[in-house]
Amino acid sequence: MTRRERPRVTEDTPDPHWFVDIFRATERYHRDLVGAPMVCAVQSGRIDPVTARQFLLQFGLSVIQPFPERLAKLLRRPGLQEDLQLFLRANRIQERAHWRGWLQMSQVWDIDAVDFAEVTLCPKAMVFREYFDALTDTRTPLAVALLGILSVESAAAKVTTFIAPALSARIGKENTAWIEAHAEIDTNHLADLREFTKRAAREV
Numbered sequence: 001m002t003r004r005e006r007p008r009v010t011e012d013t014p015d016p017h018w019f020v021d022i023f024r025a026t027e028r029y030h031r032d033l034v035g036a037p038m039v040c041a042v043q044s045g046r047i048d049p050v051t052a053r054q055f056l057l058q059f060g061l062s063v064i065q066p067f068p069e070r071l072a073k074l075l076r077r078p079g080l081q082e083d084l085q086l087f088l089r090a091n092r093i094q095e096r097a098h099w100r101g102w103l104q105m106s107q108v109w110d111i112d113a114v115d116f117a118e119v120t121l122c123p124k125a126m127v128f129r130e131y132f133d134a135l136t137d138t139r140t141p142l143a144v145a146l147l148g149i150l151s152v153e154s155a156a157a158k159v160t161t162f163i164a165p166a167l168s169a170r171i172g173k174e175n176t177a178w179i180e181a182h183a184e185i186d187t188n189h190l191a192d193l194r195e196f197t198k199r200a201a202r203e204v
């Protein structure tokens with residue numbers, strides 16, 4: 001078990017066809033994300049202040065900042081099984097810490113919490129934001145909401161793989177909390193999330 005992996009709380013089940021299809025579609029989207037100009041610029045190490053600010057503000061506002069609140073709203077749904085509640089609570093605590101880490105990293109480019117309130121999201125960042133909005137809608141089936149989380153967490157892990165070396169070298173050891181938290185993919189956590197998603201679909 002790696003340093004940041006949590007123990008499994010579910011058992012693996014076979015992936016039904018619908019799950020495989022959705023995941024393939026998600027992976028195509030992830031490839032687009034990894035090829036986005038902002039990610040490429042960071043990856044190349046040519047991080048000018050404008051690109052850095054755009055990257056931090058867009059990803060921060062679309063994904064990192066709203067994540068704990070979206071998990072909290074998901075937790076307020078009636079009828080969630082206890083193991084899923086515990087899983088989501090632990091995730092919410094972790095994602096709150098990750099937002100603090102993102103703010104710390106952003107301060108290297110003179111971005112503070114107030115700056116995020118003045119950002120307009122670009123279309124790609126808006127797509128991620130729409131995933132989160134779906135999670136907050138109580139009419140959204142639980143399985144779809146969990147798929148949204150799974151998709152965003154998988155994307156965060158992939159993007160981090162691409163940007164971590166260049167960003168770590170640029171920002172100094174004292175500001176790398178967010179990068180360190182995502183540098184190793186928590187495979188157990190993602191595997192549990194996949195199982196909770198499939199179980200929620202079976203319960204419909």
Ligand SMILES: [Fe+2]
Pocket residue numbers: 094095098156182
């Ligand atoms: Fe995170």
